[in-house]
Amino acid sequence: MGKLFDYAPAPESRAIVNIGASYGLFINGEFVDPVDGEPFKTVNPASEEVLAEVSAAGPQDVDRAVTAARRAFDTTWSRMPGRERAKYLFRIARIIQERARELAVLESLDNGKPIKESRDVDLPLVAAHFFYYAGWADKLKYSGYGETPLGVAGQVIPWNFPLLMLAWKIAPALACGNTVVLKPAETTPLTALAFAEICQQAELPPGVVNILTGAGETGRALVEHSGIDKIAFTGSTEVGKAIAKSVAGTRKRLTLELGGKAANIVFDDAPIDQAIEGIVGGIFFNQGHVCCAGSRLLVQESVADDVLERLRRRMSTLRLGDPLDKNTDVGAINSAAQLQKIRELSQIGEDEGAERWSAACEIPDRGFWYPPTVFTGVTQAHRIAREEIFGPVLSVLTFRTPDEAVEKANNTPYGLSAGVWTDKGSRILSMANRLRAGVVWANTFNKFDPTSPFGGYKESGFGREGGRHGLEGYLR
Amino acid sequence: MSDPSGERLAVRKTYKLFIGGAFPRSESGRSYVVTDTHGNFLANAALASRKDARDAVVAARAAVKPWSKAPAYNRGQILYRVAEMLEGRRAQFVTEVLDAEGVSSSEAARLVDAAIDRWVWYAGWADKYAQALGSSNPVAGPYFDFSTPEPTGVVAVLAPQSSSLLGLVSVVAPVIVSGNAAVVVASEQQPLPAITLSEVLATSDLPAGVVNLLTGLTAEIAPWLASHLDVNAIDLTGAPLELWPELERAASDNVKRVLRPTETEAEWSADPGLRRISTFVETKTVWHPIGV
C-alpha cells in the first residue's frame, strides 16, 4: 500500500455489545450455574483482555443438558408439526438479522476476525442458514432421506467461525425435529451464549437447544454420553478420529467435518487478477483459520514467476490490525496456542529449505498476530505442504501438466476442498472430476451458501452440511 | 356537527385494482357491487376491462426480468415478509373472509392462519424447488449435464371463486416463488380479501408488477388473457367450467402452459405439493464437455 492515502482508524463501535462479567450454562431454556464444572476466562485475542468468565460444564452438567434435550425431544419438538418448527426457525433467523451488527462485533471481539468478515460474511450466512433450514422443516418428505428425526444431537464446534458453525449444526438438526446439546469452542463461547438468548427471545421450547461451554473434557463427556443419538463434530482430524473410535460399536450416528490442505490450482490461462484475489482470499481470509483454506498454491510453471510477483504485490496491500477496524483485512490469531503452532510449522518450513516471504505489517504490541506469509520452493515432501497449519501461511508448489496438478493436489490424506483457475470450461470440469475433494471451486474460492453441501473426502471427514444433503445426518 | 347517535361513522375503503405496484381504478370507469353472502352491500369494486388486463400484462412483463434475476434467497425473504405483513393484519382478513365466504368466525380465522402459513411454506420453497425439480444427469459420454428449472415468464391466474383468501394465496404464491410475474383475476363475487392482500403485497418489498390483481367478471377478462401472446401460461383454476375449452383453445395460439380447472374446487388446506410450481417453470438442460 502506498503512503499518500493513509486510512485513518475506522473502528466499529463496541458499545453495541453488552458482555456480562460471567456466564452460566444454557440448559432447558435457562442460564444455570454449573454443578460440577469450573469457570474459565475467554479473552480478546487482539488485546489479551479478559472478556468474560464462562463455565466449563462437567459430566453432571452434560447429563442435565442431555436429559433436558431428551425431554424436549419426547414431549414437544419431535411431535410438533414441521410447519410450526419452521416458524420457530424463521423467528430465530429474523432475530439474528435484527441483532446482526451486535453479533458481528461480539464475534470479532472473541475470535479476532476482522469486523469486515464477521459483518459481511459470517452473520449474513448465519441468518441465511437458519432461513434455509426453516424452509425444510415442513418439507422433509421431499428430502429423500426420510422424515423421522434421530433424537438428541451432541454437537461440538470449532473456534474459527463460532456462530456460523453453530448455525450449520443447529439449523438442520432442529429443522428435522432433533434437539441439541452444543458445545462451542473453549476460546470462542460468547456468540453461542448470545444465541442462547436469541432462543429465549424466540420463545423456543425449553430444552430444544442447550449450550454447554467448556474445553476438550466437556466435549468428551458429551460425545461419550449414552443419551446422545447423534454426534456432529467440526474440528481437527485428530479429535475426529478419537470421536470415531469412541462411538464405534454404539448406535450413535456420526458426521465429521475435519481438517484440510486444499490445493488451489492456477493454470497459465487463468483470469490472472481474479486468480490473485482468489489465492489471497483462499489463504488469508479469516487469518487462514479455515479448514478448507487454499493452503497449497499449485501454479503452472510457465506463469509461476508472474503469479508470485503479483501475489506479493497484492499481499503488501493487506491491512493487519485491530479486528474492529472496518478496514482491517487480517485480524488476530485466535489464541496463543494457535500462534505457537503456526510459528513452529513456519520454522519447520524454513528449516526444511523453503523460502519464506512475509508481508511487511506492523504487528501490534499486545495480542496474537502473524503476518501473511508465503513459502516458495516447497515440495510435496515438505511438512508445510502436508500438515494443516491453520494460519495465514501459503505454500507454493509448481506443476507442468494437468495430470501433475491432479496428482499433487490429491497427494494428501485430506480431501476437503480444491480450487481451479482457468478460462477453459472443459478443463475445469475434468479437474473437478479428478480431484478427490468434497468442494471444488472454479475461478472462485471460499464461497459458502446454505443451499450448497459442504464436507470432505478421505480424512477430511464424512457427511455434508448445507443443502438438501445436510438433512441426511439428522433423519432416519 | 355531532353525531346524534353518539357513534362514530366509519371511513370506508375504496377498493381498486393493483397494477404495476399502483392502485388505479378501472380505466373503463366501471364498478360493480360486492355483497356478503346474505346480500348486504359491502363495497363497489372496480370492474376491470380488457385494457386493464392489457396494462397488467405490460406491468408483469416488465417485472419478470428483475424478479427472476433476484436471488432465490431474496425471493424467499420477500415471500416470508408477506406472511409477516399478513399476520399483522390478521384481524382485518378474518373479518373480510367471514364477510366474503359466510363461514363462522373460527373457520375464517383458521382460513386466514392457513393462508399465512401457506406464504411461509412457499417462502421456504424459493431456494429449494430447484433442488427438488432439477437434476444432474449421468449421460453416457464426457459431458457434464444438468437440468435446472427457470420461470416461464408472465402467468395469468384465474383465482378460485370460492376460497377468497387461502385459495387465492395457494395459486399466486407458487407462481411467483420461482420468479414469474402474475396477472391475477380475483374471485368474481368475493374480491375484497384479494384487494386487501394486494395492499399487503405492496408493502412487503415485492417489486412492483410481480403481482397484478384485477377484479371484475372472470368471463369477460379471461379470454383476453388466454389469447394474449405476451402471456406465457395460464392457470384456469377459477375459470367457469363451461368457459374452459374455449380458454384452453385460445391459450394454444402461443402454446401457453395451462393448468386445467378441476370439477370441484380443491381442498386448499391440503399439502400443496410441487405441481403448482413445476407447471410454471421451464426445465433447461445444459451440456458441457469434460476434458483437459
Place this chain on the structure above:
Amino acid sequence: MTLTAAAIPTDVASSDAALRRFLHGLPGVDQVGADARAAALGTRSIKTTAKRWAIDTAISMIDLTTLEGQDTHGKVKALCAKGVRPDPTDATCPRVAAICVYPDLVAIAKEQLGDSGVKVASVATNFPSGRAALSVKLADVRAAVADGADEIDMVIDRGAFLSGRYLEVYDEIVQVKAACGVAHLKVILETGELATYDNVRRASWLAMLAGGDFIKTSTGKVSPAATLPVTLVMLEAVRDFREATGRQIGVKPAGGIRTTKDAMRYLVMVNETAGDDWLTPDWFRIGASGLLNDLLQQRHKLTTGHYDGPDYVTID
C-alpha cells in the same frame, strides 16, 4: 501467451491479425471476480483525516465538465470561475484539474482560466458518437488545440472495435495523437458500449499501445457510464502496461460519479490497485459536474461539524 505483459511484439500494430493475437492473448477478466473485488474495495471506510485528504485530492482531480447543447459563454465562464475557486469562502480549498467543454467553447474557457493552473480539456472527434469521417474528427481536434485546449478527450470508434477492426481504431488514435501536438490525449473507450470486461481490457491496451496519455471510461452520454469494476480493469491495465513498457498512462472515470462516497471509492481503488504514483491529478482524473458540490458540502461538514444544504454551495 504468458500472463506477463512484458513481451509486446514489435510488429503488434502491423495488421488486424497481429493486434487481435496480442489483445486476445491478454489474460481474461472473470466478471464475477472483478465485480466482487470492486465491491469489496467499496466497503473501505474513510474517516476523519483520511477523508479530509481524500476530499481535497478528489477536488483537485476533477475535470469539471459541461457538455450540453445548451452550453453558453456565460455558463462556461461561471464554470471556470468555480473551477479556479470552488469554495469562495475558503482559500485552502484546492482548484480542480481542468474544465472540460465542447471545442467551440475552448477559447472562452482558455481566456477565463488564463494562468490559473486549471487546464482546458475539450472533447473532440465528433463526441460523443464518434461517427464522422476521420478528416472531420481530425479537424475537430486541430480546432480545439488551436483555440488553446491543453487536453483532448477523444472517443474511439466502438463500431470498428466491436467488429474486430482493431487496426482502424489504432490508426485513428495514432492520427488524433499527432493532431494533438503538445496537448494531452485522453482516449474514451465508452465502456458502456463494450459489453464485457475482456473488451475493456483489450480496448485499454489498444489505446495505450496507440499512444494515448490517458484512458477514460465514458462520454457520460451512455448508460452505464463509469463503474467501479470497469475502472478496476483499466487501473490493472495501466499498472501492467507500465510494468511492460515503463510508460505510465493516466485513468479517468467519467459519468455517474456524483457523491463524495463515490469519489472515495475510486480513490481507494486507485490506492490499492495502481498505488501512489497514480494518486495525483497528473495521472488520475474524475470527469464530473455535480460531484464538486457534494465534495464541498462534505468539506464544510468536516470543517464546521454540521451538515449544510445545497444553498451553501454555489450552483454551476
